[in-house]
Amino acid sequence: MLTCGRYLSSAAATTPSFSPLRTLTFSLLRHHPIRFLSSSSSAATTAVEPETISGGGAGGGATRPQWKAAIDFKWIRDNRDVVATNIRNRNSAANLDVVLQLYDQYLALQKEVERLRAERNAVANKMKGKLDPSLRHALVDEGKNLKEILIALEEDLVHLTDKLQLEAQSIPNTTHPDVPLGDEESSVTRKEVGSQRNFSFTIKDHLQLGKDLDLFDFDAASEVSGSKFYYLKNEAVLLEMALVNWGIAEVSKKGFTPLITPEIVRSSVVERCGFQPRAQNTQVYSIDNSDQCLIGTAEIPVGGIHINSILPDSDLPLKYVAYSHCFRTEAGAAGAATRGLYRVHQFSKVEMFIFCRPEESDKYHEELITIEENLYASLGLHFKTLDMATGDLGAPAYRKYDIEAWMPGLDRYGEISSASNCTDYQSRRLDIRFRPAPLEPPSATNNKKGKGASSGPTQFVHTLNATAVAVPRLIISILENFQQEDGTVVIPEPLRPFMGGLGVLTPKNKR
Numbered sequence: 001m002l003t004c005g006r007y008l009s010s011a012a013a014t015t016p017s018f019s020p021l022r023t024l025t026f027s028l029l030r031h032h033p034i035r036f037l038s039s040s041s042s043a044a045t046t047a048v049e050p051e052t053i054s055g056g057g058a059g060g061g062a063t064r065p066q067w068k069a070a071i072d073f074k075w076i077r078d079n080r081d082v083v084a085t086n087i088r089n090r091n092s093a094a095n096l097d098v099v100l101q102l103y104d105q106y107l108a109l110q111k112e113v114e115r116l117r118a119e120r121n122a123v124a125n126k127m128k129g130k131l132d133p134s135l136r137h138a139l140v141d142e143g144k145n146l147k148e149i150l151i152a153l154e155e156d157l158v159h160l161t162d163k164l165q166l167e168a169q170s171i172p173n174t175t176h177p178d179v180p181l182g183d184e185e186s187s188v189t190r191k192e193v194g195s196q197r198n199f200s201f202t203i204k205d206h207l208q209l210g211k212d213l214d215l216f217d218f219d220a221a222s223e224v225s226g227s228k229f230y231y232l233k234n235e236a237v238l239l240e241m242a243l244v245n246w247g248i249a250e251v252s253k254k255g256f257t258p259l260i261t262p263e264i265v266r267s268s269v270v271e272r273c274g275f276q277p278r279a280q281n282t283q284v285y286s287i288d289n290s291d292q293c294l295i296g297t298a299e300i301p302v303g304g305i306h307i308n309s310i311l312p313d314s315d316l317p318l319k320y321v322a323y324s325h326c327f328r329t330e331a332g333a334a335g336a337a338t339r340g341l342y343r344v345h346q347f348s349k350v351e352m353f354i355f356c357r358p359e360e361s362d363k364y365h366e367e368l369i370t371i372e373e374n375l376y377a378s379l380g381l382h383f384k385t386l387d388m389a390t391g392d393l394g395a396p397a398y399r400k401y402d403i404e405a406w407m408p409g410l411d412r413y414g415e416i417s418s419a420s421n422c423t424d425y426q427s428r429r430l431d432i433r434f435r436p437a438p439l440e441p442p443s444a445t446n447n448k449k450g451k452g453a454s455s456g457p458t459q460f461v462h463t464l465n466a467t468a469v470a471v472p473r474l475i476i477s478i479l480e481n482f483q484q485e486d487g488t489v490v491i492p493e494p495l496r497p498f499m500g501g502l503g504v505l506t507p508k509n510k511r
Contacts (some may be wrong), residue, residue, distance in 0.1 A: 064162045066268050069429040070460070071168045073103045086175055089390040091183075094170040102164040109160060113153050120146040173425040175390055176399035183391035187402070193373065194382035196406050201485040205409030206476045207340040210236070212487055212507045215479075216341070228330060228338075228345045235505050239478070239491070240348060240471050242498035247350040247375065247469035248321055254371060256321035256352060261301035263325055267291050269304040272429035274396035274422070283328045294327035298351040299465040306355065307430045310458055313437040317356040317364060321468060324349060341472035342414060350469035355432065358424065361398075361462035365421040368466035369401045372417050375468060379492040381477055382406040384413065396422040405473070409480035416473040419466035426463045433458040 076083055077100055087094050123143045127136060180186045210216040215236035221229040232240055248258050270277045270284060270293050277284040277293045285294040295301060302322045311318070326349050330338070341347075352371065354364050369385060376383050383405040393400055397420040404413035427433070435458050482490040489505040496503050 065165045065169070067272060067429070068165050069169060069272075070431070071165070071428070073099075073106075073164070073168065076100070076168070076171070077103060082174075083171065087171065089175065089181055090172050090393055090395075091391050092170070092172045092395070094172065095167065096171065099164070099167045099171065102160065102167055106157070106160050106164050109153065109157050113150065113157055116146055116150050116153065120150065169429075172393070172395040173398050173423060175393065176421075178387070179393070179399055180387060180389040182389045184389060186389040187386045187392060188389075189384050190387050190401070191373065191385040193377050193384070194380070196382055197408065197481060199408065203408050203480070204483060205340070206407075206479045207409075209409070209479045209483055209489065210340075213479075213489065213505050214508045215505075218340070226345075228343065230341065230344060235499075235502065236475065238499045238502065239475060239495070242495045243469050243471050243474055244323055244348060244350055245498045246495055248323060250375060251321040251350070251352060251371060251468050254319070254367075256319040259298075259302060259305075259320050259322040261295070261298045261322050261324045263295050263301075263327070264292050265295055265301055265304065267293050269307065269430075270295075270300055272307075273300050273303045273426055274394065274429070275300065283330065285327050285329060295324060296326055296328045297465075298322035298324040298326070298349065299353060302351065302353040303426055303463060303465070304430060306432045309432055311355065311432070311434040311461065313357075313434055316434055316461065317354050317360065320353045322351045322353065324351070341476055342410070344472055348469075348471040349467060352466045352468050354464040355427075355461045356464070357434070357436075358459065358462050361421050361423060361464060364464050365399065365401075365419060368419040368464055369403075372403055372419060372466055372468065376403065376405065376416065378494050379474075379478070381416075381481060383416070388418075394420075396420070396425045398423040398425070405477045405481075407476055407480050410476070414473060414476065416470055416477060417467040420464065422463045422465070424460040424462055427460040432461050432463075434461050 076096075080096070080100065084096050086092075087096055120143060123139055123146065127139050127143075131139070180188045204212070207216075213236075214234055215232065217231040217233060218229075221231050252258055264287070267277045267286065268291065275284055275296065276282045277286050283296050287293065301324070302320050305320070306318070325346060327346050330343050330345060352368055354368070356364050373383075373385060383403050386402045386404065388400045388402050400418055400420040402415050403417040405416045407414045436456055439456075478492065479489050482492065484490065487507040491499060491503050491505065493503075
């Protein structure tokens with residue numbers, strides 16, 4: 001298995017080219033040549049919104065990342081072919097050549113800065129003794145020149161470091177070796193539960209059922225809020241609340257801590273989780289004149305709950321089940337498959353999230369998908385679990401399973417859930433680490449001296465996320481699969497205690 005998350009991605013907003021170095025620097029580099037990128041060769045993509053800062057020199061402004069990820073550049077360079085293949089397999093726009101060129105330039109410039117610092121220190125040491133005035137004057141001039149050169153080079157090193165960071169953030173996570181290669185169509189079914197129901201009558205889709213049962217109002221919502229919004233009415237309100245409470249109750253039994261999260265977060269947290277708040281076709285609603293966004297999933301605020309933290313080893317794993325409203329622009333979505341509740345701008349969701357030790361993330365990925373499968377099987381749904389192909393993986397995911405339920409009214413399978421292992425991709429961006437427990441208990445001698453066994457350096461945790469309940473998709477699945485010939489809909493048994501014992505939805509003209 002490859003070491004994961006050593007390089008990071010979000011995706012697509014073009015970064016400004018690296019500005020030329022000032023004349024002073026070029027003068028130095030004629031004696032100590034270091035190759036820098038030209039403006040034309042430095043374009044690449046990143047989802048990070050860079051901050052433009054003013055700086056001295058001919059180039060004017062420079063780009064500075066608002067946050068920095070712990071990226072293992074040496075590992076990227078040493079595994080160039082592996083990284084390049086992974087970028088290609090995942091259809092990423094990351095520019096590895098630019099990253100590696102910038103890294104080489106960074107190393108060369110850093111080496112030159114260190115050499116000049118040593119030279120400056122040597123000059124300072126020479127001035128400590130008793131010297132001839134002319135020699136002292138020469139050393140003072142040399143020291144001043146070295147100081148001016150170092151100031152220029154150190155500023156260029158900062159700018160180059162920022163540019164390298166921005167470019168490298170466009171590289172996606174590594175990929176599990178068993179993930180199928182190709183686009184979404186190449187995904188592999190790993191499990192299928194139940195079978196398609198045979199109806200002896202003409203079935204309705206959820207839109208018609210909702211109309212007959214007086215459950216939705218899309219027209220009024222369109223007038224109030226715009227397209228892809230809706231009002232839930234009558235028993236649909238009870239059904240949403242039942243799904244949320246049932247989902248939280250069931251997942252909490254597995255040791256997950258319930259959360260209700262903020263639904264407005266800082267843009268930097270969205271970026272550090274691997275999403276693209278200001279890209280051209282972003283799914284994220286950004287709040288004008290602020291650094292905040294509406295969340296598209298509780299994964300974002302839960303992922304950030306331990307930002308910039310070192311967790312005790314004894315606390316792991318940390319398991320959360322979070323309820324939130326979610327907001328998505330659904331940019332580019334169109335077609336019959338987006339009608340009704342299937343693809344909307346606002347919805348409720350129950351999300352699972354785990355922070356764990358690196359060696360345990362594959363195990364917890366299996367736990368998450370098993371919880372999902374058991375939830376949907378208990379509702380009596382027919383569904384299949386897919387191991388998603390490389391071309392369908394988002395930048396953070398090392399491996400992702402999707403669950404698609406049969407929706408007879410739509411006459412197709414529709415995604416109701418996913419479960420992703422993001423390894424240390426997000427934790428390297430969010431700076432979430434843990435301190436491993438000591439390998440051995442402290443000896444009696446060490447105890448007397450107040451010393452314990454060494455726990456070693458901190459490590460980045462692994463993060464995983466999975467959907468327990470995506471309310472609109474489950475409402476579609478329930479209405480369309482459990483409709484009856486007389487127009488009623490049978491509520492799955494596990495939900496009835498959360499609906500006051502209601503077992504059947506009845507058309508209003510039969511009430």
